[in-house]
Amino acid sequence: MSRRSEPVATGAPGRVRYVADAVVTMDEQRSVHRPGVVEVEGGRIVAVGPAVAPHSAAPGAGPGAVTEIAVGGLLMPGLVNCHGHTAMTLLRGAGDGLPLERWLSEAIWPREARLTPDDAYWGMALGCAELLLAGVTSTCEQYLFPRPVAAAALDAGIRCILAPAIFDLPGAGPDATWQRCLDVAGEVHAELDGRDDRLSIALGPHGAYTLPEEGLVSTAKVAAELDALVHIHVAETQAEDEPIRARYGCSTPAFLARLGFLDCRVLAAHSVWLSDEDLDLYRDHDVAVAHCPQSNGKLGSGIARVPHMLRRGIRVGLGTDGPASNDNLDLWEELRLAPLLARATATDAAAMGTAEALALATTGGAAALGLDVGSLAPGRRADMVRLELDDPVFVPGVSESELVAHLVWAASSRLVTDVWVGGRQVVAGRSCTTVDVTEAGRAVAERVRRLAHAGS
Numbered sequence: 001m002s003r004r005s006e007p008v009a010t011g012a013p014g015r016v017r018y019v020a021d022a023v024v025t026m027d028e029q030r031s032v033h034r035p036g037v038v039e040v041e042g043g044r045i046v047a048v049g050p051a052v053a054p055h056s057a058a059p060g061a062g063p064g065a066v067t068e069i070a071v072g073g074l075l076m077p078g079l080v081n082c083h084g085h086t087a088m089t090l091l092r093g094a095g096d097g098l099p100l101e102r103w104l105s106e107a108i109w110p111r112e113a114r115l116t117p118d119d120a121y122w123g124m125a126l127g128c129a130e131l132l133l134a135g136v137t138s139t140c141e142q143y144l145f146p147r148p149v150a151a152a153a154l155d156a157g158i159r160c161i162l163a164p165a166i167f168d169l170p171g172a173g174p175d176a177t178w179q180r181c182l183d184v185a186g187e188v189h190a191e192l193d194g195r196d197d198r199l200s201i202a203l204g205p206h207g208a209y210t211l212p213e214e215g216l217v218s219t220a221k222v223a224a225e226l227d228a229l230v231h232i233h234v235a236e237t238q239a240e241d242e243p244i245r246a247r248y249g250c251s252t253p254a255f256l257a258r259l260g261f262l263d264c265r266v267l268a269a270h271s272v273w274l275s276d277e278d279l280d281l282y283r284d285h286d287v288a289v290a291h292c293p294q295s296n297g298k299l300g301s302g303i304a305r306v307p308h309m310l311r312r313g314i315r316v317g318l319g320t321d322g323p324a325s326n327d328n329l330d331l332w333e334e335l336r337l338a339p340l341l342a343r344a345t346a347t348d349a350a351a352m353g354t355a356e357a358l359a360l361a362t363t364g365g366a367a368a369l370g371l372d373v374g375s376l377a378p379g380r381r382a383d384m385v386r387l388e389l390d391d392p393v394f395v396p397g398v399s400e401s402e403l404v405a406h407l408v409w410a411a412s413s414r415l416v417t418d419v420w421v422g423g424r425q426v427v428a429g430r431s432c433t434t435v436d437v438t439e440a441g442r443a444v445a446e447r448v449r450r451l452a453h454a455g456s
């Protein structure tokens with residue numbers, strides 16, 4: 001058994017071959033190699049396979065061109081977070097016990113109206129470290145202050161789709177209107193989209209119940225012009241649907257379809273309260289879903305019909321939501337809750353398979369976001385995680401399917417030791433190499449004291 005070596009220098013040139021005791025690829029064949037190798041070059045995976053046979057060199061690469069590193073443990077794809085407001089580490093746990101509508105209007109929006117750009121930077125920096133330390137390598141965000149949030153994501157080295165929030169933030173003054181937010185989102189898209197291959201800019205209309213019809217239509221128009229992903233909350237609670245039904249006589253998805261909004265590339269967070277007809281609309285318009293079981297549980301919102309979505313071929317990934325309604329950014333908890341709730345709701349242990357659950361956190365999330373990550377396969381970006389295998393939860397792990405089952409039902413983020421994003425190591429030996437966690441924690445704590453002092 002090979003043991004792990006010293007952390008790999010970030011940005012190591014040339015091809016690197018990682019040799020692990022186990023490689024769970026999540027490729028199309030769901031291959032597991034024990035032991036296995038993953039070869040990385042230029043930020044992408046170039047080869048994956050069993051470690052027993054000598055691995056082929058890249059075309060043109062001569063002998064000795066590969067740096068081999070014995071990492072031991074288990075390598076798997078980095079987890080993909082499809083819905084987050086990560087900078088809300090500043091508001092962690094605020095408003096516990098309130099339902100969504102009161103939670104937003106009484107606990108969240110009054111605090112957010114007092115945030116500064118620097119607050120958002122430090123909140124995002126701390127949250128990115130929390131995500132990376134848990135093995136989450138991609139995150140799809142919707143938040144205010146897009147420039148400092150993007151800067152914090154880039155500094156942390158996480159892969160990020162950032163959707164600047166678009167709505168009228170109560171109490172935040174005349175600049176915080178949906179129109180101004182949409183203008184800023186367009187400017188940020190022009191400035192930052194694609195400037196770094198880890199960052200892309202989407203649009204984040206908050207929801208059909210927090211934007212006027214004109215705001216939704218205008219956002220859809222800009223999204224079509226930019227071919228940008230639209231990241232929106234849909235059908236999170238039953239109550240959210242009532243004003244739409246009262247005014248337009250149809251469900252929120254039907255209303256959005258009528259506006260032409262669903263003709264965009266839409267990622268619909270939550271999507272808890274959907275009828276069969278709504279699900280058919282999602283399928284017909286290729287709407288992707290970010291399933292947030294822990295946030296939906298904490299706010300008492302309900303349980304999304306994920307097996308019904310998957311049966312229709314709807315793309316589904318998992319989301320932590322913000323740390324004010326979760327209250328952590330540990331996607332391993334969603335990975336376990338998704339199949340637990342699906343099975344409990346259906347009273348059927350076959351309602352969601354174990355490998356299907358792991359796919360939600362990896363390949364499913366990648367498909368929902370349109371990212372070429374989520375599996376360890378040639379051509380994919382080298383976003384991967386090492387787990388400690390010398391742990392009681394992996395005993396016994398005789399078969400490959402047992403190993404995958406232990407990842408879902410028994411493992412947790414505490415086993416994550418090393419993390420790479422695009423081949424760059426961002427967590428080494430359980431320490432985040434890109435964010436000074438002590439400094440970020442101190443900065444957030446100081447800012448939270450200021451926000452509390454200002455009255456809440």
Ligand SMILES: [Zn+2]
Binds near residue numbers: 322
């Ligand atoms: Zn949300």
